[in-house]
Amino acid sequence: MSTTTPILLELAVGRLVDDVGRGPDAPLVTSLTDAVRIAQVAEAAGVAGLRLLDAAPGFAVLDPTVVVSFLAGGTSALGYLADVPTTHHAPYNLARRILSIDRATGGRAGLVLRPGEGDEVTIAVVPDPSARDPRQRWCEYAEILRRLWDSFPAEALVGDQHSAIFVRDELIRPAGFDGRFYRVSGPLDGPSSVQGRPVQVAAVTDAAEIACVVGHADAVVVDVAAAPLADAALTAELERVERTRAEVALLGRIQVPPAVDADWLYGRVATQSLDGLVLTVNGSTHELLALIENTVSRLVAPRPTGTLREALGLSPVAVRTADQRESVA
């Protein structure tokens, strides 16, 4: 019994500051030391990636982009997703940082952008001061990321010592985004990664959110119970923007009891229309490690190779030209 369905693990790295009591849906929060161990064990077991959260109730959580960069310094095949809210992050800075991680990891990085407020730099010059809705902000932001990540194609970097052309800048195109929440010119300062661009993941709760990100997301995370409805909504919305279902992975987030066995997990994979699972363990680090070694490792093929996009079963990136962009926007 095994599956090619990719499995990701969700956790945060931090320290307890206020014992608010563990809710039933609380994520696992580990120390940095334990996270290093988890990354190594997960990689050896064939886990597709770790999802690092930005916050957890009662905990001081370390910046997931710092944690991901640090952990990736000690692994070579594991993928990483960083959760980052719009709040306090100007899109240009976040796009750059995630692309840097993606390039450093050989195309194994992605971002779970979370809805939120604006950032101090942008607030001073927000194009439409009446624009407030976090969800609408989130939709705009997702599009900006995609445009920035497509702005500097890898093939533009030539380094031709003979002709003294370092970058073929005629291949670079500005993002040229002019919206209600943001105006971002671009382009980014670095070329696209080997996986085309970082994997953009949207954690959604309803069809309206799917509609909002469907033009830009590479993967959608939903609660596993909502997967069938989400699948239908996703299929319909993708058709609307002329994208295929193969371009977006549907990931089911599932709260796993620590002692779960492989049959149970396999059942979840097999009975749902899911392209992957995001496991969150309501337990200890020790229990998570046991779950990886005893259960997950039996379920998935060992050590993923290649990019995160490949691990999620996604087709290669088709970068759209500026003209095609207009028709989607």
Added chain:
Amino acid sequence: MSRELHLNVNILNAGVFGGSWRFPGTDATASYTIDHYTEIAKKAEAAQLDAIFLADGPVLDPQVRHRPGNNLEPTTVLARIAAQTERIGLIGTLSSSYNDPVELARRVADLDYVSGGRVGWNVVTTAGPVAARNFGRDGEPDHALRYRRAADFVEQVVATWAERTEHASPQGRPVVVQAGGSSDGRRLASRVGEVIFSADQDLEHARAFRDEIRAGAADFGRRPEDVVVLPGLSTVVGSTEAEARQRRELLDEVLPDAYARGRLAGQLGFSLDGLDDDAPIPAELLVEPDEAGGSQTFYRMVKGIIDRENPTLRQLLKKLSGGGGHRIVVGTPEQIADDIERWFLAGAADGFNVMPDVLPSGFDHFVEQVVPELRRRGLFRHEYAGTTLRDHLGLGGPDVPQGVWDRAPLEAAR
């Protein structure tokens, strides 16, 4: 104890010269890979340097057609290096103009924590309309406004660090590095800077600059020895004088002409089109440095060369060699050590932010030949005395909570 020399390496992508990426034997695009940075950092640690330094700006340099730019975001690079090294200091440039202070404070402090207390934040203001357009603006704020913002920004960030109780690092909080040479920048340096990355061609001027910063720090109630002044120093090392000169000439030969002109035009703030290569730049085009809108440090540097030497445009381009204006030393390891020793003993510098001509080869020459010579003279450490960047720099710091830090993550990541 006698003063100790401090050395950082500025991993300025392929090297400080405009033609570095075309230098024979150089992998042209290596500086667009992460290994370029991690490998140099490991060599810097093996040579017991104080820190690596990463310059940065949130923008694609319009000159990228003809030379590499900084292209990986520093905190992500430094976090990776932290996982693969133990002692080397990690200094990253982050713009005060275009970051949110709440976010930056958290990210840099978290980086300091995961690195075991090795991080420095180089505070810069970001000049230019191209960067401004990445953040919803049509043009840059004026120079004085940028610096007022920078001062408030640093104050807010440092206050956040001082209040932080979770994830404290062994050095208490990150080191504040500051790089502006303008009058606005010097005030900021005296007030909050712990390491000053300066740009100076002239020893007397550099000594006066260091004196001014130290006196300014005292005026703000700080100890002068808690400010470490490190001028940028571009190095061209040869086994013989002739070999060094030859390397320097080769760097001129491989310099893309279009780049050199574009860069100088950017520094001066006007186009060079139509100017005679064999005549000096007309004096009426040159405003006073405090009136220059962009980077005043480099405008001041270039204008200083023009005022002192009255070079033709062609001579000026050759002198700068697309390197931007930091002082260039060309010579044998002994000659370069002589220069470093002279500046250090004269009180013109506490050490240097070394900017090798070509990376990685120029840095290899520096650590293999110049560093041992400095050690022979008793100027540079043989072993790290501590583990944090503050330890390396001999900087005081806030009291550190005991017992909250453990090194296990670093060990486990190795």
